Amino acid sequence: MLDFENFRCSHRSSKWNAPFCGHGMKALLRVSRTKENPGRRFWGCPRYEVKESCGFFDWADVVSEEEDAEKAKLRKKVRSLKLKLKKAEMKMKVAVVVGMIECVLLMLLWFYYSATNRMLCP
Numbered sequence: 318m319l320d321f322e323n324f325r326c327s328h329r330s331s332k333w334n335a336p337f338c339g340h341g342m343k344a345l346l347r348v349s350r351t352k353e354n355p356g357r358r359f360w361g362c363p364r365y366e367v368k369e370s371c372g373f374f375d376w377a378d379v380v381s382e383e384e385d386a387e388k389a390k391l392r393k394k395v396r397s398l399k400l401k402l403k404k405a406e407m408k409m410k411v412a413v414v415v416g417m418i419e420c421v422l423l424m425l426l427w428f429y430y431s432a433t434n435r436m437l438c439p
């Protein structure tokens with residue numbers, strides 16, 4: 318009986334250690350000969366050749382590392398964008414606070430002047 322949980326775990330954690338196929342057998346490292354991915358290495362079911370494949374398939378190539386690098390680059394970009402956004406938000410907050418302070422000062426000034434005016438003209 319196949320332990321599906323273990324299969325998933327070993328499949329995910331091992332990049333160069335052979336993952337287990339759907340039969341619970343260690344997958345074989347093969348080289349792709351398709352037009353789309355010539356020479357790319359992949360893990361395949363060991364029973365593939367005897368036409369009893371369980372359909373297990375997983376790329377074993379460095380391409381995933383390239384994808385990781387691409388993802389890391391994107392993550393970096395997102396992080397810098399977030400930082401920019403934060404800075405812009407800070408600027409906006411500062412502008413809002415400054416605007417509020419100006420407003421309060423103007424109101425105080427207005428109160429002050431209207432009070433002194435009242436005092437001057439009874």
Ligand SMILES: [Zn+2]
Binds near residue numbers: 363371
């Ligand atoms: Zn298999």
